[in-house]
Amino acid sequence: MKPGTFLLLGLLITARLFLQPIYSLVSDCDETFNYWEPLNFLLRGFGKQTWEYSPEYSIRSWAFLLPLYASLSPFKKIIPLLGLPPSTLFYIARFLMGFYSVVMEWLLFREIDTKLSSFTANIWLLLQLLNPGWFHASVELLPSSFAMVTMLGFMKFGIRYLSNRSATPFIQALSFNFVSGVLGWPFVLILSIPMVFHYVLTHRILATVKTGFASILRLLSVISTIFLVDSAFYGKFAPVAWNIVMYNVIAADENSGPNIFGTEPWYYYPLNLLLNFPIPTLMGCVIGVLSNWRLAPIWGCLFVWMAVFLSQPHKEERFLYPIYPMITLAASVGYTNFWKGRKVSRIVRNTFFLALFILTLSQSFMRVFALVKNYTAPLDVYAHIPPATGPQTICVGREWYHYPTSLFLEDDSRLRFTNSGFDGLLPGDFKETHSMLNSIREIPAGMNNENKFDPLKLVGADECDYYIDIVLPSDDTRDSFDPTLMEDEWVCIYRTAFIDVASSKFLGRAFALPEIFLKYMPGQEIWSRIYEAKYLDYCIFEKQTEQV
Incomplete structure (x- = not known):
């Protein structure tokens, strides 16, 4: 080789x-x-x-x-x-x-x-x-x-x-x-x-x-x-x-x-x-x-x-x-x-492929770096949910579609959905009271293939031990939580940056460079008009219990 x-x-x-x-x-x-x-x-x-x-x-x-x-x-x-x-x-x-x-x-x-x-x-x-x-x-x-x-x-x-x-x-x-x-x-x-x-x-x-x-x-x-x-x-x-x-x-x-x-x-x-x-x-x-x-x-x-x-x-x-x-x-x-049949010097050919490699590497790196930096906050946040000392309920509202997987939850923890104004069909739960095959073979309630809303998929805010969301004002009156107006009983115990899609420019969302490169990028004023990435806090809110 x-x-x-x-x-x-x-x-x-x-x-x-x-x-x-x-x-x-x-x-x-x-x-x-x-x-x-x-x-x-x-x-x-x-x-x-x-x-x-x-x-x-x-x-x-x-x-x-x-x-x-x-x-x-x-x-x-x-x-x-x-x-x-x-x-x-x-x-x-x-x-x-x-x-x-x-x-x-x-x-x-x-x-x-x-x-x-x-x-x-x-x-x-x-x-x-x-x-x-x-x-x-x-x-x-x-x-x-x-x-x-x-x-x-x-x-x-x-x-x-x-x-x-x-x-x-x-x-x-x-x-x-x-x-x-x-x-x-x-x-x-x-x-x-x-x-x-x-x-x-x-x-x-x-x-x-x-x-x-x-x-x-x-x-x-x-x-x-x-x-x-x-x-x-x-x-x-x-x-x-x-x-x-x-x-x-x-x-x-x-x-x-x-x-x-x-x-x-x-x-x-x-x-x-x-x-x-x-x-x-x-x-x-x-x-x-x-x-x-x-x-x-x-x-x-x-x-x-x-x-x-x-x-x-x-x-x-x-x-x-x-x-x-x-x-x-x-x-x-x-x-x-x-290059087949082209009579060019080795220097010309090597220069061409070096330029090709640099362009390919640059775009690839900027794209991959953007995906990691801008969109992996949910993986980080769910990995930092405190270990369960007993049964606990992890709730999510408008950010339900960024949930990574229940493999991030402890055996006694369960994900539940709160009202967020989403009017489509949310997932239910596999039955846990049956044998595995019986649970798979049982027709679950509230399912349809037309994306029709089922209110039974939701739980009340009082059932939640943790709530996960972006810190952005709620724009729907049906939301059970507004992270910017959380009461004293809810405290953000862990946060990380997540791209603010609505406030960021396309290039800022799709491609990214390390901050040190951006800091010394020539033509900052022109560059800022086409490239901008803004971030929100992606938080775990924990319900505070009164000490006896």
């Missing part, structure tokens, strides 16, 4: 296994309530339950959580003996997801090195390391994140297939796509379309039929295994992947389906890519797609994905995760081809 490759691998391992698990944010409440909470329920017997886990709808997979549950179960008993907090399980889980990412990235790196070139492989590894989107996405407990990492296997064998046109790597590539789709996110299955078309158009009918039959057998084995596991949990036939497609596409209307949770304009995704990929990477991606038609089926995945999701009104950042590795692959190919 060359010294440069060894260094890149070392940096990648450091980022994925140590930096990302510790410093990455929880970017989506869907990750918290649809995945971390059910995982906490499997491990510790309590957690918040969303309507998606009601057997009536069953559009979330328990099979998806089983690998992490099995991996974390041995640690569940060891952690208390070592005097470590329950959140240790959260960080171990992230470490495991980071490890999975490293393994898959290394496998694809080796394939690129063998089938394309060592230069392309090293550039790809560097761009992966300097990918702000991957920094948080690869350790998120989301089906789209799992699909993103698993699609590296699809790309590995896809490149091998495009090199030798053999049926074996083609079937292996589809197998990775089947697992990422059926176990993870079913919409990822459309990424097989360009590769399937390529195989059909370049092989004889008999070979196509034979390969198609073998591929279908692989798909059926994946489907049957995962559907069997989910059906055992729900106590009924539960084809979760199909239920997801039904809810989001086939049966969607104005009262149910993804659009009731908000819509975005078409340019949401292009702007999102500019945030999560350095501009040099995106420029290299365009060059790669236009200059290497040998990998056209993989580039076709990019076009198919963007065509489908640009047309959907409901858009979210995580919907782009599955194409992240394809963008960095295209960029690495693009920069390889840019």
Whole structure:
């Protein structure tokens, strides 16, 4: 292994296994309530339950959580003996997801090195390391994140297939796509379309039929295994992947389906890519797609994905995760081809790549630093809730969607929601009085798939032992608490800085530099007009009890 490759691998391992698990944010409440909470329920017997886990709808997979549950179960008993907090399980889980990412990235790196070139492989590894989107996405407990990492296997064998046109790597590539789709996110299955078309158009009918039959057998084995596991949990036939497609596409209307949770304009995704990929990477991606038609089926995945999701009104950042590795692959190919056949001096070439590296590193660092500095306050605050000496209630109002996970709570602590003016459907709780399977199979009260408010999900302020919120005046008369007008019985016992989105400029929210750089930045007056980040206190308020 060359010294440069060894260094890149070392940096990648450091980022994925140590930096990302510790410093990455929880970017989506869907990750918290649809995945971390059910995982906490499997491990510790309590957690918040969303309507998606009601057997009536069953559009979330328990099979998806089983690998992490099995991996974390041995640690569940060891952690208390070592005097470590329950959140240790959260960080171990992230470490495991980071490890999975490293393994898959290394496998694809080796394939690129063998089938394309060592230069392309090293550039790809560097761009992966300097990918702000991957920094948080690869350790998120989301089906789209799992699909993103698993699609590296699809790309590995896809490149091998495009090199030798053999049926074996083609079937292996589809197998990775089947697992990422059926176990993870079913919409990822459309990424097989360009590769399937390529195989059909370049092989004889008999070979196509034979390969198609073998591929279908692989798909059926994946489907049957995962559907069997989910059906055992729900106590009924539960084809979760199909239920997801039904809810989001086939049966969607104005009262149910993804659009009731908000819509975005078409340019949401292009702007999102500019945030999560350095501009040099995106420029290299365009060059790669236009200059290497040998990998056209993989580039076709990019076009198919963007065509489908640009047309959907409901858009979210995580919907782009599955194409992240394809963008960095295209960029690495693009920069390889840019220099192919060009007769320039080594000095010119090295200067170009040094400038490219500095630009990529700068944007990546500023983006990652902003995500850590501006948005990780909830992880810090919930980690500082005082240890419970008995049952205690942690309350949250308007900041409910920033709750990280019940893995940050002691065994006797529970999260409850107070009135905040939010008029959508809040999560309920998994029943703790039944056996685990009985609790999973019981249809919970007050659930619906139309985001209709259920007042039974709320508790009164007098039931709270702690209350967590940003210190900002309440703008809704229905709020149970106003942190700026808290009575003497409530005291902020811990606070940390959290970005004030409404008062900060876009560049201040999206990118950040250490204060020492900002202090000596030339043109302060001009810079302050486009870059400004203001912060609020994110607090734990403790109810004060009278001393007897």
